[in-house]
Amino acid sequence: MFDKRLLRAVPKTKTFVMKQVMSQWIALLMNIVFTIMICFLFTFLLEKRLEMKHLIYVGMIMIVILSIRAKALKKAILFSFEGANLVKKILRQRLFEKVLSLGNHYHEAVSTSELVQLSVEGINQLETYFALYLPQLFYSVLAPITLFIVISFFDIKSAFILFLCVPLIPLSIICVQKFAKKLLSKYWNSYTTLGDSFLENLQGLTTFKIYQSDGFKQRQMYQEAQNFRKVTMRVLIMQLNSISIMDIVAYGGAGLGSYMGISHYMNESISLFGALLIILLSFEFFIPLRQLGSFFHIAMNGMAASDKIFKILDIENKHQGKEMLKQDLLNIEFSHLSFQYDKRPILKDISFKIQAGQFIGIVGESGSGKSTIAKLVMGNYQHYDGSLLIQNQERYDIADTSFLKRVMYITHEPMIFKGTLRDNLDFYHQYRDEELYLALKKVSLNQYFKQLEGLDTLILEAGSNLSGGQRQRINLARALLADSEIYIFDEATSQIDVESEENIIAIIKELARTKTIIMITHRLSTVTDCDEILVMQKGQLIERGKHQKLMLENGVYQKLFYQQKELEAYQG
Numbered sequence: 001m002f003d004k005r006l007l008r009a010v011p012k013t014k015t016f017v018m019k020q021v022m023s024q025w026i027a028l029l030m031n032i033v034f035t036i037m038i039c040f041l042f043t044f045l046l047e048k049r050l051e052m053k054h055l056i057y058v059g060m061i062m063i064v065i066l067s068i069r070a071k072a073l074k075k076a077i078l079f080s081f082e083g084a085n086l087v088k089k090i091l092r093q094r095l096f097e098k099v100l101s102l103g104n105h106y107h108e109a110v111s112t113s114e115l116v117q118l119s120v121e122g123i124n125q126l127e128t129y130f131a132l133y134l135p136q137l138f139y140s141v142l143a144p145i146t147l148f149i150v151i152s153f154f155d156i157k158s159a160f161i162l163f164l165c166v167p168l169i170p171l172s173i174i175c176v177q178k179f180a181k182k183l184l185s186k187y188w189n190s191y192t193t194l195g196d197s198f199l200e201n202l203q204g205l206t207t208f209k210i211y212q213s214d215g216f217k218q219r220q221m222y223q224e225a226q227n228f229r230k231v232t233m234r235v236l237i238m239q240l241n242s243i244s245i246m247d248i249v250a251y252g253g254a255g256l257g258s259y260m261g262i263s264h265y266m267n268e269s270i271s272l273f274g275a276l277l278i279i280l281l282s283f284e285f286f287i288p289l290r291q292l293g294s295f296f297h298i299a300m301n302g303m304a305a306s307d308k309i310f311k312i313l314d315i316e317n318k319h320q321g322k323e324m325l326k327q328d329l330l331n332i333e334f335s336h337l338s339f340q341y342d343k344r345p346i347l348k349d350i351s352f353k354i355q356a357g358q359f360i361g362i363v364g365e366s367g368s369g370k371s372t373i374a375k376l377v378m379g380n381y382q383h384y385d386g387s388l389l390i391q392n393q394e395r396y397d398i399a400d401t402s403f404l405k406r407v408m409y410i411t412h413e414p415m416i417f418k419g420t421l422r423d424n425l426d427f428y429h430q431y432r433d434e435e436l437y438l439a440l441k442k443v444s445l446n447q448y449f450k451q452l453e454g455l456d457t458l459i460l461e462a463g464s465n466l467s468g469g470q471r472q473r474i475n476l477a478r479a480l481l482a483d484s485e486i487y488i489f490d491e492a493t494s495q496i497d498v499e500s501e502e503n504i505i506a507i508i509k510e511l512a513r514t515k516t517i518i519m520i521t522h523r524l525s526t527v528t529d530c531d532e533i534l535v536m537q538k539g540q541l542i543e544r545g546k547h548q549k550l551m552l553e554n555g556v557y558q559k560l561f562y563q564q565k566e567l568e569a570y571q572g
């Protein structure tokens, strides 16, 4: 009935649960005393023995009892709130740390939308598990035992019968649990699938509109939404049915208790006071378990989410390199390196060396493995054969923190955030305005932004108020400010206007005088000045050398170069 792993995941929560149970128990004791006082008053009233002094004493005791009860309940709510907050904080932190440890390739293990749904709604649902269900579970054991002891002083038979009925509720919960677990797992799958499609369809809405397939996508999503609705309804039906069974047990049991109290009074085996107490307390007997049943269904939903959360937490971490790089310049050496994605060979026996300060071009047909080379250098993948050395140390042994602050990876998808231009250029607000303007000048954007609000110009989400070229130039200005040792440009000039492309290529060539540059590109005309060009084909390094040398070789590079020249002349 409770998930040990969840408890182990947040051990500190035990204290809050225990404190909450104790507060609820104190409230129950006060309830019992309150009921005894009521029974006392009624008995005296019915037996015509009630006097003013009784009313005053009982009234005073009741005020004290009610104030203690209110305080205990307030404390219980407070502990529940604090415990829930702790659980949410710790679980979200653990998920966040997990994603960080998986690195920038976390989405290969878990989709972003699933992660968002689990860390927001999934963990919220777990709040009910820790704050309501778990304390109620312990309280539901403690409360009937306490009531059993109290009632047994007046009528041991009734106490036993009531006590025997109590396990019927947990039994019905256990019966439902197995079925509910499967159903809730389906519910979460359907929920995250819908979330994935929603996010993807929203992002691709313009593309669907252009291809006039938005109607088709809408129908697909409608179907997924219908599936989600159906499974939600099945969950609700299951919950309602199970609550109805628990109600029958609870009210049936309380009715039985009342009947026992009355019949034992009628055959004079108990006093009027005892009979009244049994009738009133027999309802108390079942309330905690009945409430447990209601919490159980919401908690089950949280438990289903927790299965998914643990699945993410269980993903094997990337090997964390610990070696720190020396201050010396960084050389990169691939030696007989082979790499596979899902057993599909992508790079085959690659060997080359990049000396610090060199300008290297990597070219080749689409899908030949160029970006994979860059990603291996960035440490995104570690399961390669052969070796990849940086300063003569294996890449996977090097601490990312030590390497990544000395290398910059610029792709054709610049990440631009909502905020000011300054926020986008300078995340930590560490540069002076002159430095920021100098970087903007290098990418020919200073005049443009000066006409607007300068560094305070507001940039919309994903840079939607900028052109593709402007976005990439801001990205480049940010990279220039970082003043890294190695710059990797991966198709950084594709998908932008000619003016921006020329500007960026000129900057890269200027940068190549002082930095190590790896330029991955389709456009061979941009790598003619390189110290070495690596030509890739189907995962193999088939040609290498300077432009002039490769042009004399009558190979793939030369062929590609002339093909592109011809195409450019035709377009021009």
Ligand SMILES: Nc1ncnc2c1ncn2[C@@H]1O[C@H](COP(=O)(O)OP(=O)(O)OP(=O)(O)O)[C@@H](O)[C@H]1O
Pocket (backbone or CB within 6 Å): 341, 342, 346, 364, 365, 366, 367, 368, 369, 370, 371, 372, 373
């Ligand atoms: N995450 C991935 N999982 C599985 N296969 C992948 C993954 N990323 C890339 N690939 C495959 O690896 C091969 C090499 O991809 P890579 O991106 O390195 O090629 P590329 O030469 O940079 O291509 P392009 O010039 O089109 O960018 C491709 O066949 C691609 O389908």
